[in-house]
Amino acid sequence: MNIKSVQFERAVVGDEDLDELKELPQIAFIGRSNAGKSSLINLLAQKKGLARTSATAGLTKEINAYLINKTFYLMDMPGYGYARMSVQNRHILRGLIEWYLLNPDVEQKLIVVIVDAKVGLTDLDKEMLSQLSQTGKRVVIVANKTDKLKKNDYRKQMDKIKKEAAPYLVIPFSVEKKIGIPDLNREIFKP
Numbered sequence: 001m002n003i004k005s006v007q008f009e010r011a012v013v014g015d016e017d018l019d020e021l022k023e024l025p026q027i028a029f030i031g032r033s034n035a036g037k038s039s040l041i042n043l044l045a046q047k048k049g050l051a052r053t054s055a056t057a058g059l060t061k062e063i064n065a066y067l068i069n070k071t072f073y074l075m076d077m078p079g080y081g082y083a084r085m086s087v088q089n090r091h092i093l094r095g096l097i098e099w100y101l102l103n104p105d106v107e108q109k110l111i112v113v114i115v116d117a118k119v120g121l122t123d124l125d126k127e128m129l130s131q132l133s134q135t136g137k138r139v140v141i142v143a144n145k146t147d148k149l150k151k152n153d154y155r156k157q158m159d160k161i162k163k164e165a166a167p168y169l170v171i172p173f174s175v176e177k178k179i180g181i182p183d184l185n186r187e188i189f190k191p
């Protein structure tokens with residue numbers, strides 16, 4: 001199954017915004033700033049400019065909810081770890097991310113954690129996975145930007161990411177080369 005229709009529903013910053021979305025399943029996309037989350041979402045949705053992309057990281061400052069195929073919400077989360085913003089704004093974004101992902105009252109069908117395949121899992125990625133592991137929620141790791149890896153380094157880097165991300169499924173992905181779309185779609189549309 002693929003994404004056939006996409007509609008921006010609302011920006012979420014608190015409980016009241018989320019209340020209206022609870023009738024349908026939610027799939028959250030989260031990643032460190034500059035991991036390519038927005039480009040990945042735009043590719044899956046087949047809609048350029050849906051999620052804002054920029055050479056400057058840290059554009060998403062709320063949770064953007066998109067209604068997909070009128071059957072679930074794709075929740076575009078702010079990136080974590082963006083250093084070029086005030087300490088206060090970083091604290092606010094971290095609070096928003098933790099409120100949504102770690103809150104036992106918020107149910108996600110799936111959480112997709114996007115990491116940069118060339119960089120590998122950073123300390124921030126590992127911290128995020130550690131926090132998510134305590135929730136019991138279903139998580140999949142997308143190792144994005146595999147096209148940036150040299151052929152000789154690909155297997156070694158993917159093995160390292162899989163080892164560090166265990167027990168989670170790791171999907172190699174490239175927006176540029178359109179690699180990994182069927183595997184990710186299979187996880188998204190899994191009943």
